[in-house]
Amino acid sequence: MTQTLRRFERSLPMALMRAREAVMREFRPRLAAHELTEQQWRVLRALSAFEKPLTTRELSEMTFLLGPSLSRITANLSERGWVRRSPHPTDQRSNLLNLTKLGETLVSQVATGSEEGYAAIETRFGVDRLELLHQLLDDLAAAQSIRGS
Numbered sequence: 001m002t003q004t005l006r007r008f009e010r011s012l013p014m015a016l017m018r019a020r021e022a023v024m025r026e027f028r029p030r031l032a033a034h035e036l037t038e039q040q041w042r043v044l045r046a047l048s049a050f051e052k053p054l055t056t057r058e059l060s061e062m063t064f065l066l067g068p069s070l071s072r073i074t075a076n077l078s079e080r081g082w083v084r085r086s087p088h089p090t091d092q093r094s095n096l097l098n099l100t101k102l103g104e105t106l107v108s109q110v111a112t113g114s115e116e117g118y119a120a121i122e123t124r125f126g127v128d129r130l131e132l133l134h135q136l137l138d139d140l141a142a143a144q145s146i147r148g149s
Contacts, residue, residue: 030113048107053096
């Protein structure tokens with residue numbers, strides 16, 4: 001028996017990708033104005049959310065970046081003076097990462113454009129609908145985590 005697939009446009013992974021691309025069209029030019037890629041911004045944004053340095057593993061899990069990619073990105077951000085990489089005191093294989101003062105300043109500058117992007121999305125989509133979407137996505141992620149997927 002042949003199992004039929006859902007219609008392509010009703011594929012959940014593809015719907016999530018379409019929504020991501022639509023949202024990122026709002027943010028990409030704002031990041032490019034600071035010569036940042038989406039992945040670099042994910043790293044900077046994650047580091048800015050915590051008062052303490054993060055391990056490379058923690059950062060990888062938070063940003064959904066694989067180790068080799070994250071290593072290249074953090075090396076670049078470190079060379080640009082935005083991220084400090086220091087040896088982990090007890091794990092020789094890991095580094096601790098945190099923002100430098102220059103990195104904190106950059107995040108503050110990008111945050112202005114980011115909030116403008118969110119305001120534009122909220123205007124078009126609606127504040128309440130955006131909040132509901134966040135809740136539904138959190139629920140979906142939690143449900144899939146419970147199943148072990």
